[in-house]
Amino acid sequence: MSDADVLEELPGDLMIWVLIVSELLVFGAGLVAFLAVRITDSTGFAEAQAVLNRTGAGINTVVLVTSGFLAAQAVLWRNALRRGAARIALIAAALLGIVFLIIKGAEFAHKSALGITWESHPFFTFYYLLTGFHAAHVVAGVVLLLLVAWRDTSRNIEAAAAFWHMVDLVWVLLFPVIYLLQ
C-alpha cells in the first residue's frame, strides 16, 4: 500500500485527524502526569477522590456517548440526503452536550460549596484542569454542532461530528482515571 493509499483510507479530513491526535496527546499527557503525581500521595488522592460524585460522572458518560451516537447518525442521514433528520439529530446531540455541561457545572458548584479549590490538593489541581479543559471542548463542540445543523453540507457535518467524537473519546479515558481508579 502506497503512502497516498494509506492517507486516502483515513475517513474524513486529514486535518481533523491531526487535531484528534493532538488533543489525545495533550489529555493523555495530563492523565499520565496525574497518575505519576498520585504515586507520591496515593492516600491523599484516594481521600480527595472520595468527594467526587461517581454516579453523576457515570450519567454524564452515558449522556456524552448518546450524544456521539446522534452525531454519527446525523452523518449517515445527511449522506442519505435526509437533511431534516440529520439537523434534528445534530440539535439533539448539542442539547445533550448542554446537559453534560449542566451536570458538570453542578459538580463544580458542589465542590465550590465545600470550599474545594484547585489549590486544595494536587488531585483537585488535575481534576479542575483536565475536566475543565474538557468542558471547554464540550462548549466548542456544542457550538460546532449547532453551526453545522445550520450550514449542513456533508463535509461540515462530518468534521463537526469527528470533533465531537474526539471530545467523547477523551472523556471515556478521563472518566475512569479521575473518577474510578481508587
Next chain:
Amino acid sequence: MTARHLMMAWLMLVGLSLGSTLLSLPVMDHAPAAALGLGVLLIAGFKARIILTRYLGLADAPFWRRGFDISLTLFCALLLGLYLAPLML
C-alpha cells in the same frame, strides 16, 4: 457503517459505562485493587476502541485502526503501571 452498527456501538458503550461505574462501587471494595484497576482500564480501552472504529469510522481503515489499537493498548498499559506503582513501592 450502517445504522445497525451504530446502534450496537451505542448500546455497548452504555453497557460498558455502567459496568465500569459498578466496578467502583463500595460493594467492590473487597476485590483486589489491581484487578479492579485492570477491569476499569480494560473497559476504558474497549470503549475508546468502539468510538474509534464505529463513531469515527476506523472500521473501514484497517491500517489506521491497527495503529490506534497499538497506541491505545500501550497507553492503557502505561496507565495501569502507574496506577499499580504505589502498591508495589
